[in-house]
Amino acid sequence: MSTLLHSAPTSSPSFSRIITPRFAFAPITRISLRNGVRSKAIEAVKLENGRPSASEFVVSGSGNAIPSYVVAPNARVQDLVNRNDTRLRIFSGTANPALAQEIACYLGLELGKIKIKRFADGEIYVQLQESVRGCDVFLVQPTCPPANENLMELLIMIDACRRASAKNITAVIPYFGYARADRKTQGRESIAAKLVANLITEAGANRVLACDLHSGQSMGYFDIPVDHVYGQPVILDYLASKTICSDDLVVVSPDVGGVARARAFAKKLSDAPLAIVDKRRHGHNVAEVMNLIGDVRGKVAVMVDDMIDTAGTIAKGAALLHQEGAREVYACTTHAVFSPPAIERLSSGLFQEVIITNTIPVAEQNYFPQLTVLSVANLLGETVWRVHDDCSGGIEPYSSLGID
């Protein structure tokens, strides 16, 4: 049984009908001062439906929650709250436990206990350490490198939940590996993104919550509902807090495939102008810059992409921008895959700042001075809550979530 955090007033409890919005995520127009590896905040979490408000707790930088316990004076109330709350369970795989912990804290829950280990031959073993019968289970696991290990772990977690009689299983995939394998570029290729979608469905997932899929069409590969949220508002919020003069901004797409994404970004950044790096690539993970379409002379160039892998594309693009007279170059991306030699390229002085989110954890040795890591925990946590509570994100100020 997961621990319930709650407190009681000195008088007998009243069931208030006032609902306080849970959404702690700042809308785009508000300047957020949050910046760092993980969000550090003191938050008051109120339970829905008029039940007593929970205690305050501090989310520390290390991700540990330190709750204060208060014994409920009324067993009936405790029983009611226990029964309702245990329906929502969040479990983490081993790929990004810190993000999962942040999401759970946002929701005022403890992460569910789970045992994940590898046998000597590399096979993965998963056992849930608590009952999930009849529960709405959310499994947080990006399939970042090592992609096949993390994917298999997710599939086994899904299967374990299904066989443990979970009522609903939602795969929360902050980074969807194989997302770039979304089409046949030559004959006799697989469409691995479609294959992975089929595998997740076959394992028993009822829903998927994904963040910044490489192409919007990949939602169509699933035969189950997909909620697709974007890291873009988190990054826009941060950029707005830096007060770069909007007349100085040019949004740049580092390749032709990402022009639509960069353009959406530019519209939200005070309708900034757009430029495109037209590179002509001759092999996988090898980039070659040819020319710039548009003008960046004297401007602050904000390069926008969904991910940085080896950083070849974005580094050569940045070099071209400097060559074309850009005053400063920022790199903004949701997913920091950072395959070698990304760190060397990104920290070489080409970038004023490299802004990423924590969909993929950044290893300690991969930090460099220009790096800024924003958190998508509140974004994902709010979406998890709305999926669980069966309510929409369509009402202002929550429409920025982009789910329906």
Place this chain on the structure above:
Amino acid sequence: MSTLLHSASTSSPSFSQITTPRFAPITRISLRNGVRCKAIEAVNLENGRPSASEFLVSGSGNAIPRYVVAPNTRIQDLVNRNDTRLRIFSGTANPALAQEIACYLGLELGKTKIKRFADGEIYVQLQESVRGCDVFLVQPTCPPANENLMELLIMIDACRRASAKNITAVIPYFGYARADRKTQGRESIAAKLVANLITEAGANRVLACDLHSGQSMGYFDIPVDHVYGQSVILDYLASKTICSDDLVVVSPDVGGVARARAFAKKLSDAPLAIVDKRRHGHNVAEVMNLIGDVRGKVAVMVDDMIDTAGTIAKGAALLHQEGAREVYACTTHAVFSPPAIERLSSGLFQEVIITNTIPVAEQNYFPQLTVLSVANLLGETVWRVHDDCSGGIEPYSSLGID
């Protein structure tokens, strides 16, 4: 039984092993231009069987074969048995294209009865046996999209229930292709739905031309061969000898930059420009600015389809404003919803180059319009699907199928 076209020499027939390529490679300059291809072609059957007679494909699309009685019943029997495995049927959406494809393959179109009852329901009956056959159904799902789609589904179901061995849906234009993602909440992904419907109806394969996004292949759980009309258009542009230093390839919107760039690479690595328009509603376009430079150049606008022509017309106006000398529009699918014809014929374009994936109604012709044929492209692909051989060998790698 479909009619077999063949001839016999005066001496006893020899089984030649020489195979003649059927598809002209891109590098050859094609002089073909017009509503339908007009050509005299010699069709050699594969596998060393006697070569077929010559026949003329007239402008009206009728084949006028010359029949020659085979001197040897055994050979006729052999050829008959093998050839009847491949059958091509047409829906009502584009029978002229289907006829051209059948002629390319040296076949008659299969006979089929398609009619509509008074209440609008569609009735399909095959007029010949398809038991054990490899059936290709040619039907673009162009407007009226739902009628043509339902007709295709019923044709597929009819073939399945008639014990066809393999059913391939040949869809030169895939309606609902643009509905390939959720742009807002609570929307369908209709392209995925249509893919599911075609599979559920009983199709074993799909042959499609210029899907709006390459990812749409992944919506199908059956094999999809995806060919591009680009090679047909490039071939034609090469024959016009526009000086390559003068060319700029332009994408009319940000979504099509990848397509335009692939086009530019094949057009002597031409430079690229993009029209950045900011649209505020479906089928309503608004031009904001041009990224790149077209002053004094010949601008070739590339898109996969022209619907109401709003995007491409406003883009062309912007290009003229920015100093382009001439503007060409190149597109595979000519949907031509109103008011496309008025916009395209208003003088903005030197030439509008389309293919015949969707038939163009007689009243929609205008002087700048050029219609190229994809019949040979699709016919060659049909043959290779049927014969289980690849398009990977030169000079056929341009087909892009595997």
